[in-house]
Amino acid sequence: MTSGVQLLVPIKPLHLAKTRLRGASEPADRHSGLVAALASDTVVAARSTTYAVEVIVVTSDPHLTALFRDNGVEVLDDSPASGLNAALRYGDRVLRQRNPEARVGALQADLPALRPEDLDAAITEAGADRVFCSDGQGTGTTLLLARRGSALRPEFGPGSARAHRSGGARELRAPLESLRRDVDLPTDLEVAAALGLGAHTSTHVRAAEGPGSVRGPV
Numbered sequence: 001m002t003s004g005v006q007l008l009v010p011i012k013p014l015h016l017a018k019t020r021l022r023g024a025s026e027p028a029d030r031h032s033g034l035v036a037a038l039a040s041d042t043v044v045a046a047r048s049t050t051y052a053v054e055v056i057v058v059t060s061d062p063h064l065t066a067l068f069r070d071n072g073v074e075v076l077d078d079s080p081a082s083g084l085n086a087a088l089r090y091g092d093r094v095l096r097q098r099n100p101e102a103r104v105g106a107l108q109a110d111l112p113a114l115r116p117e118d119l120d121a122a123i124t125e126a127g128a129d130r131v132f133c134s135d136g137q138g139t140g141t142t143l144l145l146a147r148r149g150s151a152l153r154p155e156f157g158p159g160s161a162r163a164h165r166s167g168g169a170r171e172l173r174a175p176l177e178s179l180r181r182d183v184d185l186p187t188d189l190e191v192a193a194a195l196g197l198g199a200h201t202s203t204h205v206r207a208a209e210g211p212g213s214v215r216g217p218v
């Protein structure tokens, strides 16, 4: 039987986040809205799964904190922000202090086309193992799941797929297309749009295409 996981979703402060995606949203002051929309769609999809029994945002951003808490999502404050892996280690410690037998995972917050069934399929394929899901390029990581009661040991960053593999995590093999479609560059947003964007990102993109936009359709 597949057992539930507690997923941490780390999000950088909005004014610092997704620098490589700047230019995908015009005018430029809409960038924060796009980052928040990507994260919102990721969290909504994760919360719609069967096996992600808790979805917890980790951020030091006050706007995101209010946004998610208003929608009933638990937020752990990682301020002062000291980087992605530090934020995840902090969240992992909190969850395992609450329940030493917790099974903790990390899900990237830039998966606006994520389908709940792909995330459930990933958790099912994982069984009881420590696993990771690589991104579409095969070099990054979109999901890392620890074993029940074990430390998460996140090694996100450039080349994280190799680092997680070397650290003993098994790589998930199912297509999991929507789980692999992270959005780092404007072109990634176009690929995600072809898969089907969640409501928040899709609304943001449509608004950006409206009057005053200098950007063509995604």
Ligand SMILES: Nc1nc2c(ncn2[C@@H]2O[C@H](COP(=O)(O)OP(=O)(O)OP(=O)(O)O)[C@@H](O)[C@H]2O)c(=O)[nH]1
Pocket: 010, 011, 012, 013, 016, 017, 018, 019, 020, 021, 058, 059, 060, 078, 081, 082, 083, 084, 087, 108, 109, 110, 184
């Ligand atoms: N809580 C927290 N989350 C982070 C931090 N750094 C990155 N993240 C999140 O980790 C995930 C992966 O990071 P990246 O895809 O590299 O995102 P990014 O650093 O905002 O993007 P670039 O500026 O384009 O490199 C995203 O969900 C980020 O929001 C951090 O210092 N704290």
Ligand SMILES: C=C(OP(=O)(O)O)C(=O)O
Pocket: 108, 135, 139, 140, 141, 142, 155, 156, 157, 158, 159, 160, 161, 182, 184
């Ligand atoms: C931090 C990572 O994400 P990205 O490649 O999206 O920066 C990662 O894949 O480990």
